[in-house]
Amino acid sequence: MSFEEDDHVVLHDEHSEFDGETGTVTQTMESMFGDVTYTISFEDGQEAGVPEDALEAADEDVAAEDDEE
Numbered sequence: 001m002s003f004e005e006d007d008h009v010v011l012h013d014e015h016s017e018f019d020g021e022t023g024t025v026t027q028t029m030e031s032m033f034g035d036v037t038y039t040i041s042f043e044d045g046q047e048a049g050v051p052e053d054a055l056e057a058a059d060e061d062v063a064a065e066d067d068e069e
Helices: 060-068
Strands: 010-011 020-030 034-041 045-051 055-057
Touching: 010 034, 020 045
Parallel strands: none
Antiparallel strands: 010 020, 010 055, 020 034, 034 045
């Protein structure tokens, strides 16, 4: 599943300080090999170069709560 800017996603990366947190896709980048990586913005910072397989679409309820803040 690919993601677009402003999509709400959950990061799954045990090496990241944002592991398990919900954030917003702020940028998508495609490498010369056709791989897409993402920059995800969280409440306390951002994570760049995140591969698609480390992301999961956030529940609609969580995304709505984030939009209200």
